[in-house]
Amino acid sequence: MEQAPRKTSFLQAARAVFWSFFGVRKRTDYDSDAVKLTLGQVIAAGLIGAALFIAVLLGVVYLVTHLAAK
Amino acid sequence: MEATHALDHGHDHGPTTGLMRWVKSTNHKDIGTMYLWFAFIMLFAGGCLALLIRAELFQPGLQIVQPEFFNQLTTLHGLIMVFGAIMPAFVGFANWQVPMMIGAPDMAFPRMNNWSFWLLPVAGGMLIASFFVPGGASAGGWTMYPPLFLQGGISNDMTIFAVHILGVSSIMGAINIVTTILNMRAPGMTLMKMPLFVWTWLITAYLLIAVMPVLAGAVTMLLTDRHFGTHFFNAAGGGDPVMFQHIFWFFGHPEVYIMILPAFGIVSQIIPAFARKPLFGYASMVYATASIAILSFIVWAHHMFTTGMPTSAQLFFMYATMLIAVPTGVKVFNWVATMWRGSMTFETPMLFAIGFVCLFTIGGFTGLVLAITPVDIQLQDTYYVVAHFHYVLVSGALYAIFAGVYFWLPKWTGHMYDEKLGKWHFWLSTIFFNILFFPMHFLGLAGMPRRIPDYALQFADFNAMATVGAFGFGLSQLILLVVVLKCIKGGEKAAGHTWEGAESLEWTHLSSPPPYHSFVIPPNVK
Numbered sequence A: 001m002e003q004a005p006r007k008t009s010f011l012q013a014a015r016a017v018f019w020s021f022f023g024v025r026k027r028t029d030y031d032s033d034a035v036k037l038t039l040g041q042v043i044a045a046g047l048i049g050a051a052l053f054i055a056v057l058l059g060v061v062y063l064v065t066h067l068a069a070k
Numbered sequence B: 001m002e003a004t005h006a007l008d009h010g011h012d013h014g015p016t017t018g019l020m021r022w023v024k025s026t027n028h029k030d031i032g033t034m035y036l037w038f039a040f041i042m043l044f045a046g047g048c049l050a051l052l053i054r055a056e057l058f059q060p061g062l063q064i065v066q067p068e069f070f071n072q073l074t075t076l077h078g079l080i081m082v083f084g085a086i087m088p089a090f091v092g093f094a095n096w097q098v099p100m101m102i103g104a105p106d107m108a109f110p111r112m113n114n115w116s117f118w119l120l121p122v123a124g125g126m127l128i129a130s131f132f133v134p135g136g137a138s139a140g141g142w143t144m145y146p147p148l149f150l151q152g153g154i155s156n157d158m159t160i161f162a163v164h165i166l167g168v169s170s171i172m173g174a175i176n177i178v179t180t181i182l183n184m185r186a187p188g189m190t191l192m193k194m195p196l197f198v199w200t201w202l203i204t205a206y207l208l209i210a211v212m213p214v215l216a217g218a219v220t221m222l223l224t225d226r227h228f229g230t231h232f233f234n235a236a237g238g239g240d241p242v243m244f245q246h247i248f249w250f251f252g253h254p255e256v257y258i259m260i261l262p263a264f265g266i267v268s269q270i271i272p273a274f275a276r277k278p279l280f281g282y283a284s285m286v287y288a289t290a291s292i293a294i295l296s297f298i299v300w301a302h303h304m305f306t307t308g309m310p311t312s313a314q315l316f317f318m319y320a321t322m323l324i325a326v327p328t329g330v331k332v333f334n335w336v337a338t339m340w341r342g343s344m345t346f347e348t349p350m351l352f353a354i355g356f357v358c359l360f361t362i363g364g365f366t367g368l369v370l371a372i373t374p375v376d377i378q379l380q381d382t383y384y385v386v387a388h389f390h391y392v393l394v395s396g397a398l399y400a401i402f403a404g405v406y407f408w409l410p411k412w413t414g415h416m417y418d419e420k421l422g423k424w425h426f427w428l429s430t431i432f433f434n435i436l437f438f439p440m441h442f443l444g445l446a447g448m449p450r451r452i453p454d455y456a457l458q459f460a461d462f463n464a465m466a467t468v469g470a471f472g473f474g475l476s477q478l479i480l481l482v483v484v485l486k487c488i489k490g491g492e493k494a495a496g497h498t499w500e501g502a503e504s505l506e507w508t509h510l511s512s513p514p515p516y517h518s519f520v521i522p523p524n525v526k
Helices: A003-022 A027-036 A039-069 B002-010 B019-023 B028-056 B067-102 B110-132 B154-183 B196-227 B241-275 B282-298 B300-307 B311-323 B325-339 B348-371 B373-379 B383-413 B419-445 B457-489
Strands: none
Touching: A003 A027, A003 A039, A003 B282, A003 B325, A039 B282, A039 B311, B019 B028, B028 B067, B028 B110, B028 B383, B028 B457, B067 B110, B067 B154, B067 B196, B067 B241, B067 B383, B110 B154, B154 B196, B196 B241, B196 B282, B241 B282, B241 B300, B241 B325, B241 B348, B241 B383, B282 B311, B282 B325, B300 B311, B300 B373, B311 B325, B311 B348, B311 B373, B325 B348, B348 B373, B348 B383, B348 B419, B383 B419, B383 B457, B419 B457
16 A cells, blocks of 8 residues: 555656756646655655666767767 | 844844954855955956956967966966856855845854855965966966976965865855755745755755865875875876866866856846746756756766767767756746746846846857867867857856846845946946957867967957957956945945845845844744
């Protein structure tokens, strides 16, 4: 029973961080973030998000350099 | 009730008089004032160095200074403006404004606040004094790159020491600001109700705590290379000078955001006040600021595309740098959307804020141009780069400082500033600023290198134009000095709520000037 809300909040933290990297957040979503998310969740999601962002960039670089090599 | 009454009276005293008021002050307003005056003095000191540079560059050939001294001028101009003018000015704003905006009585650590200010004149004095030691001041550029920096005289040690002291001051200031914001907000002032200026300073303070030790480490390694036989950056001993550049710019790029995020905060207070509308997308502004801060840690090597790195690294840093434009663009759109259909008036703070939005955007765009690796390899160390970062730091950071000074002067002094002089200051600054820096784009595209006192004949006209702009811009700043002095001396009385569109606590709850000890009893924020 206790697992469900935690899962939702983690997804919500991930969504909030995704939108913050873009720099935009819908008012209704933001209001629900403010109520449901804890600082720890946001920081954890932010660190994971930053690592993913770097990984995606490295992936793009890998693709570009390997396509150029062909 | 009686207890609070007694508490109120217990703290209802003014400042002590005389010099000791300033030496021993633990009051955030006094310390803020000292920070701002220090920054203003250093602005004029750094400005005089810039005018000497421009005077030499008025014509081709060497007329006024020798090349060695020219290098000292460019180095100290950079160091003084970055560490002596822009950063202390923003800390001055933080000292004055943060406690009043969150409903706190003072900063969290008032004695540490005094100490972090009084370190500054020592470091600033040491930088200026280094001109007078044998060999003259540091001449290797504000970035202190080895091997040049390993070779200079005692002035390089003075610069290292000054940078250490400035770093300690910044870290103490940042800890103070973070603690104040997180622990001393009035009841009801939740994080997401804080004025955006407070948010930008909270994020900036974290950036400072993260990167100032990196700079301290880099200059300590320079020091041990110079005097204690290490070879961190000395290729002859197995070291790597390029490693210094990586460490320096790991500090240096977040440093750029340390100088611009508080500017975003000031502009985000002013535009809603004069558009008489709430800031468009407050939450997205907070998120965008946080994103910019995080991204600022993964773009550093765009400063060193030409020093040698694998293609994959060049691509990574190019993509990351270009992506940082997204949250920055969100901010610009939010400011424009705030103004859209607002009841706008154009008092001096608003003029400088709009000037900021327009001119900073030009600086941002040229930054995007420089982010493209092959273009940067062409433009590295040309005047295009000089034009780019002056559009970011002068019409960006400095314009926001001017805007903030005009905005809060009535609050700080209790008197209205001279609006007519303020407008003169804005228009003359803006016209001369563009005459000064816009031609530098053309000079850079045509290949004129920076940090060189002489140049080929084809660059003469644009250089002459830039020098005229420089003297015009420099002299225009004297208007601000007159405005500030007039405002301190007297003038029309300012109302507590000077700008009816401004909604933060210092306007709605405090008189102008505010009491020496404000918010002894915290306000209730709804």
